[in-house]
Amino acid sequence: MDEKISLEAIAQYGDAYADKVLKAFFSSKEKITGPEILTLCNVQQVNLFVIRELFKAWREETRKQKSIYFDNGNPEVKEALNTYMTVLSNHISVDRANFAPLLKKAVSQTLLAIFNPYDFFSMLIVGKENRLEVSAFREEIKYLKVNKAPLERMLHKLEEKNTTEIQGNEAFAVLDQILEEVNFTPEDLDDYIARFSQVVPLDPASFFSSKAPEPVRQPEEPRSLFSEPVVRENKPMSEKKVPVHETKTEPTLNERMNKVKQPEVIDSFRKIARIKDNLSINQKFMFTKVLFYGDFESFSRAIDDLDQLPDMNAALHYLEKHSSTWDRDSKEFHEFMEMVEKRFS
Structure with a gap:
């Protein structure tokens, strides 16, 4: 594509937006709680992605605590862990240093989901080793509000067939079919642009790389994208030498x-x-x-x-x-x- 999303540009804006939010909140507080995270940014998707990252980290830490000496699959153990997670979720407390990377990642992922849903879908679908784990996929989209309809329908189809894992290329085929079924149209950008711009002015064009320049075939007369077209002097038909870059009318x-x-x-x-x-x-x-x-x-x-x-x-x-x-x-x-x-x- 000539116009390609720039992950670097998204990350740069995400950092600038997050820094403004962090400065405003932590100017009067040392730590942020769960309820405060849910109302921190004026773009709700950012807040939800932060919560998602916190619980992903918690699950990873829980896995590390599993021991070969205990029955972690026991219903009582599972119930106790769920109760513990519920209690823990009500006592989130994160300082600025540890919260900053979570917020910056959440902003970048939100921007990607809004401005380039295809790449965002791709990241979710590929999963680990080009396989999609349905249970992990379910948790991922639980916190997604932007352009969610195709992924919800995909999850429903996979669960209907009792699928637990699926190859990446098969997952793309399922999504392709769903995009036709739901006649998917990405959500309107104007409201999101306005909300982000309340904190840091947002120009969507800055997220896309500019068109690659045409290869220069001759060193003379390099042309700028913004320059007037070069008009060459017409030569008599009897002359044998014809300039390579003859000015032509635009073909139909x-x-x-x-x-x-x-x-x-x-x-x-x-x-x-x-x-x-x-x-x-x-x-x-x-x-x-x-x-x-x-x-x-x-x-x-x-x-x-x-x-x-x-x-x-x-x-x-x-x-x-x-x-x-x-x-x-x-x-x-x-x-x-x-x-x-x-x-x-």
């Missing part, structure tokens, strides 16, 4: 696709019956975010419309009408058009 969509339809390119394509059935989860999120501006419903409608068309000319006519605002130099555009070409080749 049909002209672009005619270039793709060269025999050597077509031969490398595998004709597909429907675009909808051959899109990966990654492509769905990528096309939705970049070409359809986050509107999954519009994306799904366009794919359905294209699959119903009779031939390539009809598809090109449809896209000329509906894709006027797309960046036709982007990799997303070209990858999308490759799928269209495979459908009608």
